[in-house]
Amino acid sequence: MEEAYNRIAIERKLRGLSQQELADAIRVSRKTISTIETRRFTPSVVVALKLAYYFEMPVETLFTLTKE
């Protein structure tokens, strides 16, 4: 099964945000953010789009199927 990689931790740190602040901004739990960042959990399209809108970048830039 293919896994999705993401740049959430990088983008979050570039913007100087904590996991809690990002979680509050898109109305999910901090656990959701931390498990997405560590790839223990692959989010739904809704959460992926929320993250993409928040970071103002295309969702395919934030989530990829290949490791950078």
Next chain:
Amino acid sequence: MKHSARNPYDAWTPDAQVEALKRSAYAVFLFTFGIAVLNSVYWFEFSALVSILLLMLGIGCQIVAFIWYVPSGSLLDVGLFKSSRIDDEYCRQVLFSAYQLTAWLLLTTLAVGWLFLDKLLSWVGVHTADPNYVAGGYLVIGVLTWGSIILFQLRDTAEEESSEEGCGKQEKTND
């Protein structure tokens, strides 16, 4: 208020749901311990005093578990067709995997019990099994599995930041 998790007017936040799930799992463990204690009174032959003490302990555990569970908020606004108030995505995933694994384990143990329980009981030396105790055993297995999976999935790992630390806070202190 910037952080909705700290806003008392918006208390049922996703983070509150994580805490409610953890609290439910601990309550379920305590409740199951109470059931196991009550079952042990019937399984083993204790003196009258020990039996009464164990009965009190078992019932006490169940009462404390209920009192511990109610403030979690999980019971509020739960209707017949609304199975849960949990709407955080990761919490729902955790609940799904917990129910899924519990169902598989119960089905497996039921199949094993159907095939081998009579042989196992005769090997132990028990010739008649009360269905209540068998059902109690399955209840304990199912509930312990459910609670363990919830707590395992919601465990804190080294990669996680606490709610107080974060890059923003570090930048502020650097400034």
